[in-house]
Amino acid sequence: MNALDISSITFCYDGATVNALQNFSLTVADGSMHALLGPNGAGKTTLMRIITGHLRNYLGDVSIYGGKIPDQDTLRSIGYAPQPISLYTTLTAMENLKFFGTMAGLKEREIKDRSEKVLEETELSSYALKYVNTYSGGMLRRLNLAVALLHSPKLLLLDEPTVGVDPQSRHHIYETLSKLNTEGMTVLLCTHIMDEAQRLCSKVTLVDKGTTIFNGNMNEICDLEKLFLEKTGRGLRDE
Amino acid sequence: MIFRQLKELIIKEMLLLLRDRQTILLLFLMPVALILFLSLAMEGVWTDKLTGRKIQLVVENKSNSPKANLLAEKTKSSKMIQNVDRPMGMDNDQIFADGKAHAIVTIPKGFDEGDKPVEIYFDPVIDAGYKIAARSLITGLTVEVVMGIENLDAVVASLVVEKTKPNKELPTPLQQNVPAYAIFAMFFIAIPMSIGFLKEKKDGTLQRLFTYPVNTNLVVLGKIMPYYLINIFQFILMMLVGVYIMSHIISFSFHLGEHPWHMLPVTLVVAAATTGFGVLIAALAKTPEQSSTLAATGAILMGVFGGIMMPHVLMPVLMKKLAMISPMYWAHQAYLDIFLRDAVFGTILPKLIVLALFSGICFYIAGRRIKWM
Incomplete structure (x- = not known):
């Protein structure tokens, strides 16, 4: 069974004249790490919001391990780390994890055990009781990821997980992802960092103007950035 | 699981609120200061009016x-x-x-x-x-x-006999100010309530929350309940300040009237009106800055019209009629019914119905206008 099956999705925002996604399809195999690349405004975040159930009035079909959103088990199978740091900054890391863990339906004992595990994985154990607003940019990103991992999702959705972090934190985040993927977690990675995507992911989908412009195996691509620019053009995307 | 989620939503909201010092000052210190200083300022005038200094x-x-x-x-x-x-x-x-x-x-x-x-x-x-x-x-x-x-x-x-009825309309400074500024502060809950909601929308925590198997109505309840409870706590605190502190500072005592238990239904309905106002502001405003301006301006205007800043009984006839557009007027009159007029519940009930309608309208408009993401 595929982790994610998206078939022929079309979506348009209220008042917009152009579709944000047009007849878009994507398949992510179970256990793979799949890169979703595209210039700004290509439709990547819209796609993430459709997969996570935030946008619903679309045409087409989305299936996660055979389930549909907003089915509770399907929602539980997803872990989502959004691009903005979506944490309560006046709570501690532990309080954030307890909150999101309860929302995910974990029991108190599970929350405690899993919190310790994910904080360890993201090397934040010694900061567990510190308020999040005292964290550095890299620590915030790692905690953002830790929250997404807390309920042991089968499919991890990451939207620009390393924006604004130093190379050390970025390296640590990618090492963590690589380890989780080796352990069996499926990862859909949205990023602009081509070399990391090429190094970590086995499959790649290029999206532009709401449609798929390339879909293939990473090992067949020599230079991902060159391919990206060839397919999407060198013109600036300021609109 | 639903109760655990609701409990956690309430705890989270309470922690966010109680760790915001400015909000605490706004909700608790502001009304205490207003009650203290305005009661002291009014004491002289009231002494003249009531007892003849x-x-x-x-x-x-x-x-x-x-x-x-x-x-x-x-x-x-x-x-x-x-x-x-x-x-x-x-x-x-x-x-x-x-x-x-x-x-x-x-x-x-x-x-x-x-x-x-x-x-x-x-x-x-x-x-x-x-x-x-x-x-x-x-x-x-x-x-x-x-x-x-x-x-x-x-x-x-033997030629002229005075037949004036005992005064049941002009409140003492404490009868006026304690419920008045308790209500005023309760309406100010709209500021942290709407700012909190818009901040969560802006920073993506609300969006993240909805990636979990959590019911939207539960999230709404988890957002409203803490503020509702804080409103009730605010009122209790103001009453305690009025009865146990202010009575010793100024020369008027603060009596709770013959039916003090009427405070319970009145406070429950007033808190529903104030949280309704907060939800409405959250639904109408687009940014936290906008919501704080809207909520503060709205609360101050309701206070000015509603007999909070100046006793309704002393207002000119036109202003007395205009006061009725303010929910604070109905709330204040309901409390004055208890503290000043020793009214039976039937007298208070129409005021509670007006407040409940106000609350219902706010929640209805908010429900139609609110955008969760």
Whole structure:
């Protein structure tokens, strides 16, 4: 069974004249790490919001391990780390994890055990009781990821997980992802960092103007950035 | 699982709120300060209105004749008078400028002979009511002395009888200010409530929350309940401040009325109105800055119109009618029914229905307008 099956999705925002996604399809195999690349405004975040159930009035079909959103088990199978740091900054890391863990339906004992595990994985154990607003940019990103991992999702959705972090934190985040993927977690990675995507992911989908412009195996691509620019053009995307 | 989620949503909201010092100051310290300082400021005016403050009077007897002495003695012993000795080296203008006395009565030489009248000098800024009362007193006492009447009031009592009803409309400063600023602060809950919601929307935590198997209605309840509970706590705190602290600071005590348990349904409905207002602001505003301006302006305007800043009973007729557009008016009147008028529940109920309608309309509009993401 595929982790994610998206078939022929079309979506348009209220008042917009152009579709944000047009007849878009994507398949992510179970256990793979799949890169979703595209210039700004290509439709990547819209796609993430459709997969996570935030946008619903679309045409087409989305299936996660055979389930549909907003089915509770399907929602539980997803872990989502959004691009903005979506944490309560006046709570501690532990309080954030307890909150999101309860929302995910974990029991108190599970929350405690899993919190310790994910904080360890993201090397934040010694900061567990510190308020999040005292964290550095890299620590915030790692905690953002830790929250997404807390309920042991089968499919991890990451939207620009390393924006604004130093190379050390970025390296640590990618090492963590690589380890989780080796352990069996499926990862859909949205990023602009081509070399990391090429190094970590086995499959790649290029999206532009709401449609798929390339879909293939990473090992067949020599230079991902060159391919990206060839397919999407060198013109600036300021609109 | 639903109860655990609701509990956690409430705990999260409470922690966010209680760790925001500015919000705590706004919700708890502001109303206490307003109750304290405005009650102190109003104390003098209210004393005059309710009990008639004693007139501070300098009596100068330049005659020392038997009638003059009797008039001076009667004046000084009047219950309306607080006798003041003329301060050394001060003329009348200085005495008034320094607030040493409200009026000066001079009994001149030749008073007994009827050659010269008693002279009264008033502080030029004295309240007109005081002036009339003081002049009437001195006139009456002078008539008694000159005409040889023992007690003019006793004579007049057989001709004129006062039938005024006990006052049930003019609240004391504490009866006015304690519920008034408790309500005012309760409506200010709209500021943290709407800002919190819009911040969560902006930083993506709300969006993230909806990636979990959590019901939207539960999230709504988890957002409203903490503020509802805080509203009730605010009211209890203000009552405690009124009864146990303010009563010792200013010269009016704060009575809870004959039916204090009526406070419970009134407070529950008022809190529903205030949280409804908060949800409405959250739905209408696009940014946290916008929501704080909207909520503060709305609350202040409702306070001005609703008899919070100035007692409704003292407003001109047009303003009294306009007050009815403010939910704060209905809330305040409901509390005054309890504290001032000892009203039965049937009298309070229509006010609660108006507040419940206001709350319902706010929630309805918010439900139609709110965008969760």
